[in-house]
Amino acid sequence: MKRGDDPDPLIDDGDAPRPRNGTAAPVLQIDNIAGHLCDRVRQLRKKKGWTLEQLSAACGVSRSMLSQIERNEANPTLAVAYRIAQSFGMSLGNLVDIPDATTAIDIVRSDDRTYHYRSGKDVKIRTLSPPHVETDVEFYEVSLRPGAKLKSAPHFGGVREFLTVESGTIKVIANTDEAVLNKGDSAHYPADVPHAIENIGKVDATVVLVEIYRGKA
Numbered sequence: 001m002k003r004g005d006d007p008d009p010l011i012d013d014g015d016a017p018r019p020r021n022g023t024a025a026p027v028l029q030i031d032n033i034a035g036h037l038c039d040r041v042r043q044l045r046k047k048k049g050w051t052l053e054q055l056s057a058a059c060g061v062s063r064s065m066l067s068q069i070e071r072n073e074a075n076p077t078l079a080v081a082y083r084i085a086q087s088f089g090m091s092l093g094n095l096v097d098i099p100d101a102t103t104a105i106d107i108v109r110s111d112d113r114t115y116h117y118r119s120g121k122d123v124k125i126r127t128l129s130p131p132h133v134e135t136d137v138e139f140y141e142v143s144l145r146p147g148a149k150l151k152s153a154p155h156f157g158g159v160r161e162f163l164t165v166e167s168g169t170i171k172v173i174a175n176t177d178e179a180v181l182n183k184g185d186s187a188h189y190p191a192d193v194p195h196a197i198e199n200i201g202k203v204d205a206t207v208v209l210v211e212i213y214r215g216k217a
Contacts, residue, residue, distance in 0.1 A: 037081065037096050038072040044088050045070075049156065059087035089127065122148035128208070136213040143206045144168075144199035151196040160212045161191040168205025171198040 045055050052070075056063045061080055068074035069084075076084065078092075085095035110126075119125075128139035142150060163172060164186040172179050173196040174189035180200065181187055189195065191211065199205040 037076070038069055040095060041066070041084060042070040048088070055084075055087060059083045121145070123150050125150075138211040138213075140209040140211070141166075141206065142197065142209050143204060144170075144197065145204055146199055146202055149196055149198040152191070152194070154193050154195075155191045155211075156213065157192050158213075159191045160188055161195070162186065162188040162210040162212065163197070164208045166206040166208060168199055168203055169201035170205055170207060171200045172196075173198065 045052070048055075050058070052063045052066050055061075055066055059066075060083055061076075065074065065076075065080070066084075069076050069080075081095060082092045085092045088095070122145045124143040126141040126143075128141055129137070144150065163170075163181070165181045165183050167183055169183075170181045172181060172187050172189060174191075175193040175195070177189070179187055197207065197209075
């Protein structure tokens, strides 16, 4: 669900729900949130394989400011935090999420634009795993129009992709190898070489794609 309509997690407005026993509900300390945010930015950047310069180019925040944020030497303004969150393809709420501060059930709604990793005329990629969950596995739903091709440069060494066709007919290419898959078929292949997914059918095709980062340097 969209986090944009939630109360600002950095502000205690005095009207937060209180337990029935009359004691005040626990309020997250600003220092804890700031420190967590600094760690999150560093972790997310490294997971992307970005340098500080690349993150700076993606979010429009200076390299020096990002460096200070990651070292917990500067607290980003709301506007800066929002721009950083957008560069990672997530909402501001997800960027500042504190472990155990929310429900244990993470939901990715089908109509939530926050998780639309890429939306184009011929190819649409939707994230199925919440971006704030730090794992070595990522799930995506990829939709391709007839004739569309999603080409990818080599990922980190040891990365593999697992693909299952939900509808349509797909050609998978990994380096010089290729295979044709139909609805219900699955394949896994190295993603540390040039690879591609192509819709060779006459109707739209949809696949579930899993990125496995084990073995990443």
